[in-house]
Amino acid sequence: MVRKSEQRIAKKNSEGESSNPTREELLTVGLGCLNFNLKRASRAIAQYFDHVLDQVGLTSPRFNILMTLGTTDGMELAPMAELLVMDRTTLLRNLEPLESLGYVEDIPSDNKRARKVALTAAGWEALRLAYPIWKEAHDQVVSNLGIPEWKTLIKGLRTVAKKRIFENQKV
Numbered sequence: 615m616v617r618k619s620e621q622r623i624a625k626k627n628s629e630g631e632s633s634n635p636t637r638e639e640l641l642t643v644g645l646g647c648l649n650f651n652l653k654r655a656s657r658a659i660a661q662y663f664d665h666v667l668d669q670v671g672l673t674s675p676r677f678n679i680l681m682t683l684g685t686t687d688g689m690e691l692a693p694m695a696e697l698l699v700m701d702r703t704t705l706l707r708n709l710e711p712l713e714s715l716g717y718v719e720d721i722p723s724d725n726k727r728a729r730k731v732a733l734t735a736a737g738w739e740a741l742r743l744a745y746p747i748w749k750e751a752h753d754q755v756v757s758n759l760g761i762p763e764w765k766t767l768i769k770g771l772r773t774v775a776k777k778r779i780f781e782n783q784k785v
Contacts, residue, residue, distance in 0.1 A: 659755070
């Protein structure tokens with residue numbers, strides 16, 4: 615099956631509308647493209663935290679889910695996915711092992727059509743074990759980066775995550 619993006623590329627190539635970008639132009643992607651650099655940094659950070667959190671059998675996305683649930687008395691999946699900027703399928707894929715381990719459970723929701731989950735006692739225990747490991751790793755990353763740079767980076771990332779920069783753009 616040919617994707618629409620591949621069809622558009624084939625059409626442009628057959629029409630001869632564009633030339634190949636130069637190597638210099640392509641180098642600017644690595645130097646200044648937000649998507650390229652954010653993905654690269656995100657993977658590096660995720661790999662580091664996945665490695666550290668493996669001590670307690672968690673991945674960074676699963677720790678983030680437990681941490682998010684720890685700030686509430688339970689949360690419906692749609693708002694959680696939105697908060698974590700995670701599609702529903704990815705959220706469900708990360709919730710399944712947490713449910714199997716008994717860390718999260720379904721709880722009643724006011725909205726009968728929505729699924730709501732909360733931490734169990736085992737989930738709180740997992741957070742109790744994971745939090746100091748995460749905190750030590752996080753503090754080390756902040757120390758290596760420098761507090762002023764960390765504050766600037768966090769502020770910028772929060773802006774991007776809230777999609778303020780995309781307000782007038784089709785996404």
